[in-house]
Amino acid sequence: MDWTLEVIVVPVSDVDRARDFYRDKVGFKVDLDTRVTDTMRIVQLTPPGSGCSIVIGEGIGGPDGKGPEPGSYSGLQLVVADIKAAHAELVERGVEVSDPVEIGPGDGGTFMHFADPDGNAWAVQEYRVRATKPLYEVLRPSTADSD
Numbered sequence: 001m002d003w004t005l006e007v008i009v010v011p012v013s014d015v016d017r018a019r020d021f022y023r024d025k026v027g028f029k030v031d032l033d034t035r036v037t038d039t040m041r042i043v044q045l046t047p048p049g050s051g052c053s054i055v056i057g058e059g060i061g062g063p064d065g066k067g068p069e070p071g072s073y074s075g076l077q078l079v080v081a082d083i084k085a086a087h088a089e090l091v092e093r094g095v096e097v098s099d100p101v102e103i104g105p106g107d108g109g110t111f112m113h114f115a116d117p118d119g120n121a122w123a124v125q126e127y128r129v130r131a132t133k134p135l136y137e138v139l140r141p142s143t144a145d146s147d
Helices: 015-025 083-092 135-139
Strands: 007-009 029-037 040-046 053-058 076-080 110-115 121-126
Touching (some): 015 029, 076 083, 083 110
Parallel strands (some): 007 053, 076 121
Antiparallel strands (some): 029 040, 110 121
16 A cells, blocks of 8 residues: 655745745645635645645644644755756745755755745755656666565
């Protein structure tokens, strides 16, 4: 059985500001922006080419109504095939992003970082192989190996 990670709830203080940042500056697609009730609004955004989306909103803190503090997430990670092109795109859109840094030799060893307006921290990792092979082929090279 496959288990897919498809949504990550990211805590933000201002839904419109965060939606605009992720849409206009980072380039995510707005899949859904709806007010479910007077106290609940859901905005789902997906990075280009991703099978996983983020959700931001109001009233989505979990069963107890509480959730993580806005800006408390770090370690969120995106992967690109060309980090120099991704860096140029983010800079052109006005994102404050670090320069790419190679922390290890080989494919997958180059990173850059940015944060959303609340301070939720993102890493961007370069995997050049992604330009020619989708993730499922990189992780599962042949169907003979699958269960």
